[in-house]
Amino acid sequence: MKFVVLMGGPGAGKGTQAKQLEEALSLPQIATGDLFREHLRNKSELGELARTFMDKGELVPDEVTVAMVKDRLSRPDCAHGALMDGFPRTVPQAEAFERLLHEMGEQVSIAPYIHVASEVLLQRLAGRWTCKTCGHVYHVLFNPPQKEGVCDLDGGELYQRDDDTEETQKRRIEVYFKQTAPLLDYYRNKGMLAEINGEQSIDQVQNDLIEAIRNSH
Numbered sequence: 088m089k090f091v092v093l094m095g096g097p098g099a100g101k102g103t104q105a106k107q108l109e110e111a112l113s114l115p116q117i118a119t120g121d122l123f124r125e126h127l128r129n130k131s132e133l134g135e136l137a138r139t140f141m142d143k144g145e146l147v148p149d150e151v152t153v154a155m156v157k158d159r160l161s162r163p164d165c166a167h168g169a170l171m172d173g174f175p176r177t178v179p180q181a182e183a184f185e186r187l188l189h190e191m192g193e194q195v196s197i198a199p200y201i202h203v204a205s206e207v208l209l210q211r212l213a214g215r216w217t218c219k220t221c222g223h224v225y226h227v228l229f230n231p232p233q234k235e236g237v238c239d240l241d242g243g244e245l246y247q248r249d250d251d252t253e254e255t256q257k258r259r260i261e262v263y264f265k266q267t268a269p270l271l272d273y274y275r276n277k278g279m280l281a282e283i284n285g286e287q288s289i290d291q292v293q294n295d296l297i298e299a300i301r302n303s304h
């Protein structure tokens with residue numbers, strides 16, 4: 088079985104890569120955000136438990152999240168493993184995940200980290216401009232409008248959403264690196280970390296990921 092813990096900062100292309108990997112490797116992608124939505128929608132026992140914390144504005148404890156992951160891994164489509172996307176996010180979660188896999192006689196096969204320098208992430212994230220009229224999104228570097236500040240489609244004025252400003256994105260990237268550094272160390276110390284160069288084309292990153300995962304135990 089393959090259990091892959093995929094990591095990458097905001098703007099590193101993790102979501103795109105995860106979707107393609109799911110098909111290429113026939114491993115289901117497991118994102119805890121999806122699990123929460125599903126349990127809340129179905130009003131499952133775990134969903135109702137999670138809701139009691141959310142209603143109080145508190146973080147849902149790791150035990151609840153881990154129980155959702157455990158339930159998910161018991162389904163038939165996980166017979167050959169799973170691709171973890173956004174979980175574990177912290178060292179305590181990684182330890183809990185390891186215990187969970189251990190109970191199944193398994194372990195993490197590999198933890199690929201899509202590495203992109205913070206300046207490049209910032210370039211990718213902070214260059215988005217949106218049309219006031221139609222909502223079309225441009226990027227100053229990757230998908231610029233023909234005329235600066237003007238929508239190609241309807242001549243509408245382009246503006247930068249608060250979320251897309253350099254200051255907001257810079258903080259987001261800093262928070263990610265600060266939170267993730269201990270997790271990277273954790274997997275590095277176990278010899279499970281695979282650093283993937285995320286500053287290549289989407290296809291090349293995908294190839295490197297597939298090769299690293301296929302070569303893992």
Ligand SMILES: [Zn+2]
Binds near residue numbers: 220221222223238243
């Ligand atoms: Zn427009």
